[in-house]
Structure formats: C-alpha cells, structure tokens
Amino acid sequence: MPIISAPHDFNEHDLFIDLRSSLGIPLHLKCEGMNFAGSIKQKAAVGMIEAAERAGRLRPDSILVESSSGNLGVALSMMAASKGYGFLCVTDSRCNLNTRRMMEVFGARVHTITEADPVTGLLGARLAYVRRLLESDDRYVWLNQYQNPDNWGAHYRWTAPAIARQFPDLDVLFVGAGTTGTLMGCARWFKEHRPQVRIVAVDSVGSVSFGQPAAPRWIPGLGSGVRPAMLDERYVDDVRMVEEIDTVRMCHRLAARGFLFGGSTGTAVAGAAAWLAEHDPAGRLTAATIGPDLGERYLDTVYQTNWVQDIYGSEALEQLATPVGMPSAVAVKAPDALPLAA
Template identity: 35%
Template sequence: MTAPAELLHPANPDLLPLLGRTPLARIRTPLPHPQPGFWAKLECLGAGGMKARSAVAMLRGARARGELRPGATVVESTSGTLGIGLAFAGQALGHPVVLIGDAELEPSMRQLLRSYGAGLEIVDRPDRHGGWQTARLTRVREVLGRTPDAYWPDQYNNADNCAGYQAMADEITGELDHLDVLVCSVGTGGHSAGLAATLRRRWPALRVVGVDSVGSAIFGQPARPRLMRGLGSSIHPRNVAYGAFDEVHWVGPAEAVDACRRLARGCFVSGGWSTGAVALVAAWAARSDPDAVVATVFPDGPHRYLGTIYDDTYCRLHRLGPEHAAPHPLELARPDAGEATGWARCRVVADPLEVRP
C-alpha cells in the first residue's frame, strides 16, 4: 500500500533546477570587532533552503535502494529547517511528507510547513532525559508504525545527508581559487561532513572549525535545554565526522543574537541562530589570521526569527543584549574541562562516545 489518496500529489521535477546555486557573499561587518572579511554561502536564497539539498539526496538515495516506494509517505523529526527542505523534496519527487515538531516550533514555521503541504504533528512535552529531540523521535516511530510503507530518512545517521552537499562544495570550489579555513555549524553533521570531505580533496591543508551550541552534547559537553535551534543536539548523530574538525567553538544565544543584528545592520545579510554563530566564528578566524581565506555557510535567512532574535522584548526577557555577549572565546583544554555557558573554544576534538577515562 502507498499513502492515502488524499495525501498524494504528483511529482514536480521542474522544481529540481531551483536547488542550490546560491551566491557567495563577502562579509566585512565587525563581529563584534573589525575583521578583514570572510566568504558566506547564502543558502537562504536557494529554493527550500540549505537542507533541501540533503532532503533531495536522502529521498533519491532511498528510492534507488528500494527503501522508499513511489508515492509513499516520508516521516521525519524537525526543528524547522529540514522540514522546509523535505517539503520541497516531497513536492519535487512526489511524496507526502509528515513532520514531527515540538511545542517550541514557531507559529510562523508551523504555518509555512502546512502551507507547503506537509502534515505536521507537535509533541507537547520534552523527554525526561533526551529533551525535545528524543520526544520527537519517539513520535516519529509511532507515526511510522501506523502509516503503511512510510519511510524515515533518519537525518542524523543517513550518509545521503552528507552526500547532498557535494554540489555545494563544487559551487564553492568553482568560485574560490583557494580556501584555508571552513567554518561549519553542526547539528546532524551532514553539511560539515559533506563539505569537509570534498573540499579537502581540493585543498588538503584546509582547516575545519565546527560551531556548536551551548547545551549541546555533540562534542562532549553536557546536554542542557537550549534556546538556540538549528544547531546542536542532545544526541550523538553518526553523521558527525569528528576526525574532520581541527577545533570546535560553542556559541551562546547572546553571541548569536549580537552577530545576527550586526549583520542585519552592517551588510543587509543575516539569518537565524546558526547564521549568527558561524558568522561570529568566521569573523574570529579571519581576524586571527588576516592572510587566510575563510568561508562559511549561512543556513537560512532572518524571517523565521522575527519573534525571537529580532524582537527586543524577547531579547530583554532572555538577557540576550550585547552586554551579555562574550567578545572573545573562553579557551578549554578539553571538551569536558568545564561547561561552556557562552562562547568557548577547544582545539581537542574527539567523539565523546569513544573517549574513555
């Protein structure tokens, strides 16, 4: 059986040429200090956003292996961005999409996902141990159990997630003659792993800097409730290529907000939590070595965050003013040397599930 007839829609392959081909912008805005500039891939200007790349790759891979039947329903957990990408992929390839969000998913994002034709279920309380992420995954399994032939991409552990960024890497190598430092936000681990593997074949000495959220467990910090969405995780995705990173930075919400607002005022290009976090670290990298060519990826634009990052009342309530933003990273000798509550940096990167006392 396939999905119920009322959920089916025909494939629209005319959408696929709209995927990717996003511009690479030069960013010179002080963040917060003057810096010589870095390159930013503006994924907000691609149809479906950055994660449409991985969504299309995951569905195509599943179809090729026979795991995803024609017209079958796709079910996935999302904090928003992948949901947009899957809605795009579902329309392009002809699959209904059911998304599992949580109570913190913004009303505007809920409206947008539903407008794109996706089904949306909301979990109303976090898991006692694994937070919202685990609660969403539990609901994913429930939906899979009651939906015939449904397919779960499992973005956190699906290698096609990483492969979906091959085209982005090719776009970067087509525009830059050289690259010294790549700065990537890390959530599922998909775009950092995909970009690092491809770009290092072109530039073997490339340094890769991971950017995580405070309160995220990915790089060995304790999992805590996180204000920031879109980067970080309370679980350990297998797609994270720990060996690819030369160092990791944890960024707090105050630093991300400050960077986003400076970008909006200074160069008209801005975005959400991940964009602010990687912009801050990319500017730091460019400032630390003015001769280095530094590039990063801005995953999305600002519109989703008008009620949070760009809302003065919200920022006052959560103490996110510039006076709360660290101007420099705190140095940690090891990922577990102390808990990062604001911008911190560590030059030791290891898979926390493989580290032994």
C-alpha cells in the first residue's frame, strides 16, 4: 500500500472489469475513478499543472481558471487546494449540484453560465467568459484543456500504456470524446506502438465534434458544442454516436449489477456494446473501453427517476424497467486512419 503526501500522488492505473460475466458484453472496462478526484481528469490536471509550473507560468498568487463541465473542475480544485493556488471554475447549468459543491468544499469559486451563445452554445459562452477574466486580471492562468498538449500527453504517458500492458493482444479500444484529450493521447500512442489496434471514438448525439448536427445535451462530460481543437480524425478508425437515453439505460444496467458509474462511463460502454454487437457478434475480439468516472455525482440526475422523466419523457422510465438488449447507438463513418507518429 503506497504512502502519499499529496492527493494527486495516488492514481489506480490497473483496475479493469470484465463485463462479459456481469452484462454479457465482451468488453473490459478500465476504471479511472479510483483516485481522490474521482475521475480520469486527475491525470490531465496533474499533467497540465506540473507543465505550467515547470514553464514558470504559475506564481504563488496565481489563480487557475478553467472551463469545465465538472470532472476536470473537481480535479483542479483538489490540486489547487493541495498546492496553494486559487481556482475559479467556469461551468454551466448542466453541471451537477454535487460536483459544484465538491469544488466549493476544496475552496474553489464556481461561476455558472446559464445563457448559451446563439452559435457556439454553452461551451462558447463559457470560453468567452474565461477570456474576459484573463483580460481583467493578470493573476488568472488558463490551462486551456481544449488546446493544451499536456492534456492528451497525460494519456499518452499513462493511460494508453496501462491498457497495453494489461491486453497485449488488444483488437479494439473504445474511447469517449469530450475535449478529446483522452482520445488523442490513447490514439496517438497506439498508432505509434500498436497500429493494428482499432480506435473507435464514442460521442453523444447532439455533439458536433465529428460533424453531426448540434442538439440539446443534458449529461455533462462527453460531447461538445464546438469542434475540439485537439481532434485529429486521422487517428480515429470509427465513430459511434450514443443517444443520451442509452447512456442512462446503460448506467442503470451497470448499477443493477453493483457497479455505480457516471454518465461518461455509461456512454462509453453503450457505444462499445452497440459496435461489438454489429461488428463482432461472436465475441472473438479482445476489446476494452475507458470508464472516466464513478456515479455518486449523478445520483440527482441519471439515477433520479423524476429527472429522467422530465428530460426524456415517461416512456424512458418504461424502458429502464424493461430488460435491455444492445443500445441503439449510431455509427458514423470516420476517415481512414493513418499510421502517423506521435
């Protein structure tokens, strides 16, 4: 058992769940919520803050500012508390109440955007507010998770090699797409070291990341109202779009087996399950996906029947009560991947 002196010194890299025995899905789920930030975003937070410190961008009076739908905000709040920096998280009305409260417990300030930009949506409005803050006070330091190479670099350094060590014969890896930091870090590593592994991006219906039309989305985490600056589709072999109700249904399926996961994890598993049902009905491929978060922060949304009914209609509750087959995720054609170097 390790002995640590800072919360970000601990991260469980090697915990996987075999979903074949519990859900009948031939898929291994990498659990990324077993750390003090509760999500995979701890890796990105560590990578970006430590790089900014090495570059001399952070001073003792610096105030970190970041746009986040929740999980990165919690990770940065935790690290800011540990290292003595101020932190202001700019989020929007989709951020869970429990997530906002966690950030505030760590001493962070939280500014919630409630009015979307007419073109770029809530994310665009969040980014515009961050830019105004930077102009108002030079103490603010924006790590900019959307364009920071240390975001995807953290997953190139840690996440992808951990998967490769566990599964030397991996055939396909499913990765959820938000800022695409996790996706790009893993895809770049595998294209460089194991180019035979097929990389499938999983995204939420309503996200514009892969050229699909924008639509309202209610579950924070995956998806984007603005095309991610880091996304390079040449590293992606296929894309799977997942309806939010299928995310909710998968979260409930997992919970019914004793695994409480968050919305991003539900989306990743739902997309992987649908892809495998179509492309590998015999279950011969070795497949893995990444579960970015746990489910405690979603108790008032994804796991709350009143919320589900209000957002998705009364028929959604009937679907939750019905034995679920494979989710109805939608396939999107991606460009042919190129075996590019990182």
